[in-house]
Amino acid sequence: METTLDGSSLIVVEFFEYCVNSILFQRGIYPRHDFEVQRKYGMPLLVTNNDDLKAYVDQIMEQVRVWLYKGKLSKLIVVIKSRENGDILERWQFNIDSHKEEEEEEEQQRFDYDRELTDDTKAQIRAIMRQILASVTVLPELDPDDVTFVILVHTDQDVDVPTTWGDSDPKLIKGGGEHVRLKPLSTSKHKITPFVAYRMEDDDY
Numbered sequence: 001m002e003t004t005l006d007g008s009s010l011i012v013v014e015f016f017e018y019c020v021n022s023i024l025f026q027r028g029i030y031p032r033h034d035f036e037v038q039r040k041y042g043m044p045l046l047v048t049n050n051d052d053l054k055a056y057v058d059q060i061m062e063q064v065r066v067w068l069y070k071g072k073l074s075k076l077i078v079v080i081k082s083r084e085n086g087d088i089l090e091r092w093q094f095n096i097d098s099h100k101e102e103e104e105e106e107e108q109q110r111f112d113y114d115r116e117l118t119d120d121t122k123a124q125i126r127a128i129m130r131q132i133l134a135s136v137t138v139l140p141e142l143d144p145d146d147v148t149f150v151i152l153v154h155t156d157q158d159v160d161v162p163t164t165w166g167d168s169d170p171k172l173i174k175g176g177g178e179h180v181r182l183k184p185l186s187t188s189k190h191k192i193t194p195f196v197a198y199r200m201e202d203d204d205y
Helices: 005-026 051-069 103-108 119-137
Strands: 035-040 043-048 073-082 088-098 147-155 178-181 190-198
Touching (some): 005 035, 005 043, 005 051, 005 088, 005 119, 005 190, 043 051, 051 073, 051 147
Antiparallel strands (some): 035 043, 073 088, 073 147, 178 190
């Protein structure tokens, strides 16, 4: 059974939201008391209970869903950087390949979320979440008092951008950093290929 384009978009956006929360928790960007356990995809996951953080992530994900549905989104990136000097320490990048249907077909499609989120999709997401959890054993330790984050998105040039959004430099790691690829997530309409790039431990910041 194929997921509908809208169903796939909702599944992918929800996946992004859980990934962002997991990254922020596992990398110590926000304190533990700002998160609570929620069961999803057949596993326990951490989601924020910090109202300001939740509002920031929700605002981004709402727009991401619009662009994703229209096939206009190519990347979502969680950038972790130093508060002190702005150096980029980590980039969690999710490359997006969309397979857009004809517009008339989209308008006729109906979405049943419970049916579209298949066991295979859940298993793929669980594998990625476990990799994010295991990343703390591979990535350099971060100073929680000196790190912050920002979410970047890459879209087609012809999209309508909210007035509250602005352009940004790509926020690359000096020298490129080391890369760790995560397992992909595939639906019938989207393929997400994630990886994390990080600054070498012996590079002072």
